[in-house]
Amino acid sequence: MDNKLVREDPLTVGSVAKRCGVKVSTLHFYESKGLIKSTRNIGNQRRYNRQVLRRVSLIKAAQKMGITLSEIKEKLDTLNGKTAPNQEDWQRLSMHWKDSLNERIQSMQKLRDYLSGCIGCGCLSMDACPLYNENDKLATIGNGAVLIDNLAVK
Numbered sequence: 001m002d003n004k005l006v007r008e009d010p011l012t013v014g015s016v017a018k019r020c021g022v023k024v025s026t027l028h029f030y031e032s033k034g035l036i037k038s039t040r041n042i043g044n045q046r047r048y049n050r051q052v053l054r055r056v057s058l059i060k061a062a063q064k065m066g067i068t069l070s071e072i073k074e075k076l077d078t079l080n081g082k083t084a085p086n087q088e089d090w091q092r093l094s095m096h097w098k099d100s101l102n103e104r105i106q107s108m109q110k111l112r113d114y115l116s117g118c119i120g121c122g123c124l125s126m127d128a129c130p131l132y133n134e135n136d137k138l139a140t141i142g143n144g145a146v147l148i149d150n151l152a153v154k
């Protein structure tokens with residue numbers, strides 16, 4: 001059998017899962033979120049082209065950095081129809097995510113410092129504790145974790 005033909009054969013979901021070190025269900029999930037695409041064979045089984053291996057590798061790397069799947073999809077959608085990121089794409093995406101990661105690290109460090117006074121305290125003082133939010137008084141500032149969000153922008 002010609003090796004070139006074998007290398008271009010589409011991959012089964014099990015093969016992709018094994019080679020990427022993820023569960024089959026993870027690939028199904030990625031596909032449901034539009035992060036990867038498959039075709040179906042005549043038996044209605046998923047088949048992937050080999051470029052999906054790079055794509056899944058990128059998704060895994062980004063997830064390890066704490067990048068959300070929606071952020072990953074947003075960036076993968078900038079690949080202008082390419083199914084797999086090349087080296088230049090990866091450099092561009094990783095630089096963007098590095099900045100995002102640095103911002104989150106700084107935010108978490110500030111939060112850690114912020115919380116250090118609370119550890120072992122338990123006062124939940126409305127005046128002194130940075131965590132206490134009786135009757136959702138912080139709702140006037142914004143939605144969600146406004147103290148943490150405010151840390152991120154400072």
Ligand code: FES
Nearest residue numbers: 118121123124129
């Ligand atoms: S619990 Fe006392 S300052 Fe936060």
